[in-house]
Amino acid sequence: MLLEADFRARLERMALRSHRRVRGVWAGGHASTQRGESLDFADYREYTPGDDFRRIDHTLWARLGVVLVRLFEAEDELPIRLVVDRSLSMDFGDKLRVAQRLAGMIGFLGLAAGDRVLPFRTPGDRGAPFDSRPALRHLSSWPALEEWLEVTPPAGEAHLAATARYLAGQGATKGPAVIISDFLGEGLIDSLDTFGVVGGGVVLHVLAPDELDPVVSGDLRLVDAETGQEVNVSTTPETMKQYRAAVDGFVESVASRARRNGMDCVLVPAVAEAHELVLAELSRIQLVR
Amino acid sequence: MSFLAPAAFALAALAGPLIALYMLRSRRSRMVVPSIILWEQAGTSVSAALPWQRLKMSPLLILQLVVLGLFVLALARPFLAQQTELGPHTVMVIDTSGSMAMADRWNLLEERALSLAEDVSRENIVSVVEAGPHPRVLTAFSSDPLVVADSISSLSPGGGIERLDEALRLARGLETPDRPTKMLVLSDGGPAGTALESEPILNADHIAFTDMAANVGISAFSTEPTAEGATRIFLELANWSDQAASRQVEVAVNDLVTVVVSVNMEPLGRSRQTIPLDASPGDTITAHLLGDVDGLALDDTATISVSRPQANTVAVVGEGSAFLTALVDAAPFGWAGSEASDLLIVDGGPLPDIDRPTWLIRPDAPPPGITTVGTVQNVGVTFQQPGEPILDQVDLSNVVVAEAQLVESESWFPMVRAGDVPLILLGTVNEQRVVYFTFDITHSNLPLQIAFPVMGTRILEHLAGGGALTVIPELAGVPAVLSPPEGARTRVIRPDGLVDELAPGASLYRATEQVGRYVIEYVDASGASVATEEVLRRFAPTESAGDFHDLAVVAPPTDGGFSGELVREWVAWFLAALLVFLALEWWIGHRRPVKARSTPVGSA
Numbered sequence: 001m002l003l004e005a006d007f008r009a010r011l012e013r014m015a016l017r018s019h020r021r022v023r024g025v026w027a028g029g030h031a032s033t034q035r036g037e038s039l040d041f042a043d044y045r046e047y048t049p050g051d052d053f054r055r056i057d058h059t060l061w062a063r064l065g066v067v068l069v070r071l072f073e074a075e076d077e078l079p080i081r082l083v084v085d086r087s088l089s090m091d092f093g094d095k096l097r098v099a100q101r102l103a104g105m106i107g108f109l110g111l112a113a114g115d116r117v118l119p120f121r122t123p124g125d126r127g128a129p130f131d132s133r134p135a136l137r138h139l140s141s142w143p144a145l146e147e148w149l150e151v152t153p154p155a156g157e158a159h160l161a162a163t164a165r166y167l168a169g170q171g172a173t174k175g176p177a178v179i180i181s182d183f184l185g186e187g188l189i190d191s192l193d194t195f196g197v198v199g200g201g202v203v204l205h206v207l208a209p210d211e212l213d214p215v216v217s218g219d220l221r222l223v224d225a226e227t228g229q230e231v232n233v234s235t236t237p238e239t240m241k242q243y244r245a246a247v248d249g250f251v252e253s254v255a256s257r258a259r260r261n262g263m264d265c266v267l268v269p270a271v272a273e274a275h276e277l278v279l280a281e282l283s284r285i286q287l288v289r
Numbered sequence: 290m291s292f293l294a295p296a297a298f299a300l301a302a303l304a305g306p307l308i309a310l311y312m313l314r315s316r317r318s319r320m321v322v323p324s325i326i327l328w329e330q331a332g333t334s335v336s337a338a339l340p341w342q343r344l345k346m347s348p349l350l351i352l353q354l355v356v357l358g359l360f361v362l363a364l365a366r367p368f369l370a371q372q373t374e375l376g377p378h379t380v381m382v383i384d385t386s387g388s389m390a391m392a393d394r395w396n397l398l399e400e401r402a403l404s405l406a407e408d409v410s411r412e413n414i415v416s417v418v419e420a421g422p423h424p425r426v427l428t429a430f431s432s433d434p435l436v437v438a439d440s441i442s443s444l445s446p447g448g449g450i451e452r453l454d455e456a457l458r459l460a461r462g463l464e465t466p467d468r469p470t471k472m473l474v475l476s477d478g479g480p481a482g483t484a485l486e487s488e489p490i491l492n493a494d495h496i497a498f499t500d501m502a503a504n505v506g507i508s509a510f511s512t513e514p515t516a517e518g519a520t521r522i523f524l525e526l527a528n529w530s531d532q533a534a535s536r537q538v539e540v541a542v543n544d545l546v547t548v549v550v551s552v553n554m555e556p557l558g559r560s561r562q563t564i565p566l567d568a569s570p571g572d573t574i575t576a577h578l579l580g581d582v583d584g585l586a587l588d589d590t591a592t593i594s595v596s597r598p599q600a601n602t603v604a605v606v607g608e609g610s611a612f613l614t615a616l617v618d619a620a621p622f623g624w625a626g627s628e629a630s631d632l633l634i635v636d637g638g639p640l641p642d643i644d645r646p647t648w649l650i651r652p653d654a655p656p657p658g659i660t661t662v663g664t665v666q667n668v669g670v671t672f673q674q675p676g677e678p679i680l681d682q683v684d685l686s687n688v689v690v691a692e693a694q695l696v697e698s699e700s701w702f703p704m705v706r707a708g709d710v711p712l713i714l715l716g717t718v719n720e721q722r723v724v725y726f727t728f729d730i731t732h733s734n735l736p737l738q739i740a741f742p743v744m745g746t747r748i749l750e751h752l753a754g755g756g757a758l759t760v761i762p763e764l765a766g767v768p769a770v771l772s773p774p775e776g777a778r779t780r781v782i783r784p785d786g787l788v789d790e791l792a793p794g795a796s797l798y799r800a801t802e803q804v805g806r807y808v809i810e811y812v813d814a815s816g817a818s819v820a821t822e823e824v825l826r827r828f829a830p831t832e833s834a835g836d837f838h839d840l841a842v843v844a845p846p847t848d849g850g851f852s853g854e855l856v857r858e859w860v861a862w863f864l865a866a867l868l869v870f871l872a873l874e875w876w877i878g879h880r881r882p883v884k885a886r887s888t889p890v891g892s893a
Contacts, residue, residue: 088323089323089324091323092323182323182324184327185326186326208323211323211327216320218317220319221317221318222322223325224323224324224325225321225322225323226324230325231328233328242331243327243328243331245331246327246330246331247327249330250327250330
């Protein structure tokens, strides 16, 4: 079970928000990039043949001699893109488990609010850059989403860039992306530029405590879990100092790249209560209400 | 600091291989990590082209070098050589006489002796001899400091007189032929003028303890009869300090406080008290000085018991007279020869050895304690000691003496005087009661007085102990003679409450150094008491003064192998330090806690 029953009960009273206008398939409760049929006046435009006569503003026509039609705001469902990194680098400590729980939490928030949830995991099976499921729109889909997330074994290298490009090509909808990854891999940070185009969102940067402050000693030959590359390291105090500086720089680079693309970024230590901490942080930055 | 095994320093060469191990590159252990990106940014990858690297000083290397150094030092057996008062064989003769309880003498002695015991080793063995009333060997040829210390701690000052001469004979018997034997006499030396003065102690050092403090003690304690047939006690207190003293004396009969009297004493003076008591034969009477404990607490308590009267016989030696014969005939005493009689009346003539209670009637020479300075003629009695039971209801005011000795005495009690001239005195010689007449009764009208037979009978009763005979306790340290019934074991309850179980058939109990009452129980095989008797021991009055003096000793020669050298090895300390550093090295090498960085979740 990804999420405990009492935690899910709390999530049912919350909803995910987007700081941008969205474009969904169905009507919903989020401000849309389209004009629609709501009661909220949005703008005027010149009449063109085929417009509904009932929207012509006769007062302005009489006063100005120009035929204008009234436009109103539209509200769409929130299309949530949920991207989970399941590369081999996530198979350290509790990173993958924490990522699964965070994805479950975000997915449940969307389903509970009647939003459209599109789950992705990278890499995909059988050499594909990513896997996805059809969009889910109701809480009745939660068991299927939970099972899909739970049976997400670690594999290969993450292909966040390919996933982002795919999403960018789906122009029919526009909504926030939630990327859950450690970003340990070549070019993963660059993929955030593409995710920014998709519709913003939030980056959950998951790192294990041992990665933030490793407990190692002696002379080591370190092997990259994804690429198999090796590096020799002598763990002197100076080395450890430099490593910690590199970690700080890495975390800051992920965060700054996210901000530059209009996304929020949350650093998540892979600990048992990470989902509670993240929920509190999302509430603080008003992505969850 | 020197070393018993300096060859062990060769092991210090192990430091070379140890340092070499640190210069040798270790084979890197392989470790899979999520990504090496961050480690590459740390920029510390090195190539292992050479098997050696520049020596980097690490805490582990320093600690391991320290551990190796301590190990080598421990193997080299470092030691410090110190001079000690002990010789190759030292016999410690420890004085446990009553005077050693004066002020802080015993504490100082014990402290010094225990300090010496710490120096005992296989090179400096020690024997311990107790120099009390019964000298004995406590420990012989011991190289164990704990055994010697236990022997010393088992000692305490008693109430007896030290017998240093016998103790030194015992010590001489312990001399070892293979190593020079040195005597260490730990004593106050006792009063000057002992037999030891003419025999310097060879190869000996005298460690003197001369601590002094003001002391008031009970110097004499006995019972005497009263005219009514009851009992009264005679108590003498001695003030050994040069300050006047005022004390209270509590007198208890069978542990029940009966009387408390106040006594004032001149500096270096004595005070004698006679106190009537309702005590019967068989009762135990205890006198105890109240108030602050003085310099010597042991002589602040004395105990006597009142025993049954005994039949007495009298003999008259010297000129004799019909008056004396009539007196003895009329009194409840029998006649006996001068050798076998219980009491002796000496009427003129030479002074005999006083080995029994004696009535001296102007002998040729006065007894010890009385000095004759002349004679006086035609004197009449002007003073009778008030309250004196011998003179109870006796009127001597009409007695006139033609000639009497003019005597002086500090220790005798003048019972009847003519002005300042003592006529009748009471005292003790050789622990025996003596009544001394300074005049020949036939040169006075005393025999013609109605008072003469009354007073004479009372004098004889006084000498015999009267209706209640006092048993003067023996001095502390005098063995108690046991008379266990057939097959009975003996159990002795000492004054301090401890119980000694004696072997069946024991006929003497020697551990009587304590002052007070010893209850002797004879028990049968089932543990039931079949008979009980009581033995009292008193403090030796000669010890109350706390006299001391330097014993005549001949110190051992400095070049005769008598001087001892104490070798104190430090191996244990080095090993302890080694273990500490070893534990520190292990902790740093394996369990050093890593300070975790605080990484709270938050927007980056």
